[in-house]
Amino acid sequence: MGSSGMRSIRVGAALAVGGTLLLATACGSSSPKGGGTPAPVPPGGGKGGAASSPSPTASSAVLDLEPKDGTQDAAPTALKVGVANGKLTQVTVTDKSGAAVQGSISADGTDWVPATALSVSDTYQVKASATDDKGVATTASSSFTTLTPSKISRSQDNVVTGSTYGVGMIVSVDFGMPIKNQKAAEAGITFEASDGQQVKGHWMGNQRLDLRPQTFWKPGTTVKVHFRLKNVEVSPGVYGNSDRDESFTIGRSQVSTVDAAKHTMTVQTDGQPDQSIPISSGSDEHPTYNGTMVIEAKEGTAHMTSASVPGLKPGEYDLQVPHSARLTDSGTYVHGNNWSSHDTFGSENVSHGCIGLEDDPGNQGGPNTPAAKFYDSSLVGDVVKVVNSKGAQVAPDNGLSGWNMDWSAW
Template sequence: MGNGRRARRAAAALLVGGVMLLGTACSSSSSGGSSGGSTDAKGGGSSSASDAAPKVSTAQLTVTPADGAADVAPKDGLQVAVASGKLTAVTVTDKNGKAVAGEIAADGLSWKPGEQLAVGTTYTVNAQAVDSAGLVAASTTTFTTLTPAKKIATNDNIADNGQYGVGMIVSVNFSKAVQNKAAVLAGITVEGADGTVAKGHWFGSSRLDFRPENYWKPGTKVTVKYRLKNVEVSPGVYGDVDKDEPFTIGRYQVSTVDAATHKMTVSRGGSDTQVIPITAGNDQNPSWNGTMVVATKEKMTRMNSATVSNIKGDEYDVPDVPHAMRLTTSGTYVHGNYWSSAFGSTNASHGCIGVSDAKGGSDSSAAGKFFNSSMVGDVVKIVNSKGQTVSGDNGLSGWTIPWSKW
């Protein structure tokens, strides 16, 4: 009897075990099953490792501007930061995949671009960081920089691939006043292929001139590089140009006018010199002293005292002045003169440097030969005049300013 009861209990146990095993197998099926596959209403039992909630990094990334932002300032408008962690990687690219330079700070808590962003451009920011447990947090956002509503026009005195004298000064003029002068100055470089660098000097708020410490070397290839399109030159106003503008320095020619001896010595390097009789400004209208540069050349021009300030004595109006080369904006020229005989003997002009010529201009005259041997950028230095020293912004006369003050 006892053995029979034990056998019946064992059989019942096997039957229950079979149901439990069957229920376990059915519970793994995605299809609906018998009630044998239901879980305990109280949620009893242990969970597998794969069912555990994943661990999340405590590092908190913040990208400024926010995802989808528009009209973002190209300067100081982008920053990536992290709390409770360290940045491991930050990449910022435009739609063409071009990356923006930048570095993660030494403490690993922030990143800023190392260059100014482009205007009117959409960027994608991908940032990654880790917390103290080594868990990674990542973020991907996009934003678009502003498209300027206002721009400033930029103009200079350089022609692409032009050739100029050794004293050439690059003069950049802006259509509006510039407030952020340092930013604009950083956006323009003038450099020779031989490593010579021209430094910029502001005259007021809308003119920026560039020259090297000493005259350019003959044959030097120089490039003016503009990177202003993304520069805020004044509040809400941006530059208008990104381009390279190359030019070349020609042969050496520096002319020295001695108003006391009424002679001009033209040096073309080495022993190649020429002395030309001239007439400079009279005592009432003395010529400027100082180093000037040929800014323009005109085979024939009209000169009228009404266009020149502070002229003393008789007025004049000469409609056909030949072989004229402008030195200052105030009206100083080296030009041909067919109406005087004062060359080499006295100063009789209203401030200009007169050289003997024929009416209508003759290429065989002293003035004609000097004109044809000259180019824009040549240096003309006037000494021993009774006049004052020319100011640096009167024409291309920046050479009169000491390098220490340039």
């Protein structure tokens, strides 16, 4: 090959090398010596690096809200908020009026439960937040409606708010139907006593709940009773339907002891000397119950008839009886007796099971007789104890006779 051919090849190689060098210089500097157009700097900076930004990270915490969003006819006890793989940080629950529902997060942070059952026939909004072990947060919300009860029970009791009762007062609640969830129903009735006494309940069958302290109330005690049964399922599909507050005061102490064998009643009243009253209690054929009873009603003049005593022959009666204070549901009273002679009282037992005190003739009795004075001094809730009778022990559910049960059995 000639020299001119060799020179042509070398020039081409030099141009190729020069092009390569110029390209390297242009890529390596934004301001190359000798001019040229600066290369654009990529977003995010860096020496020749490409742009970089972190990807969003999903929380591994998983929230579980019960009832589910959109649920209808939820039970008032159905609300619960939980989280898996994390801990709850905040839970807010409001009813349809915007009022907040109180509740608490568990110690381990995995659950939240309301302090009380929700209201029936209401709508609730739930908002919850949680974080996983890396601090990444997640949220969830739901809305649901609680059921409207199709069946309700009553909760009728023997308390009149503002009244004063004796130291033996027992609060008795009649539900009017068999109660299946007795613990839930009982938990819906709470007491506040000014002397701090604990009050417990005992079921007398499956419809009636009696509540009392361990010992007789202290005179002067104020008692508040809180019924919160409206949202309590007392039996399957049946709700209590009553939220109310009641209160009463315990008056002076008056405890009367009837000695059937001695035909006397000794009345012990705070601050006064004991009073002994001649009485006539139940005959041998119809003896008075033994045990501790409580005046459950003051009935004034009561209509008493032997028709309520099956098989009573002879000895039928139909009387208007003055100054009648009821002790048992079965018909035991302390009452005025205005048909027996004066000598009967303190010496004979002639009644059909009641405790008779001397009274004057007439349906109303007299105003100053032993019967009238005892009746006027008595309160519902006063204690009447009977000893030395030939009768049986009074049953705890016969009237307000629950004091005959030991506290351990109550």
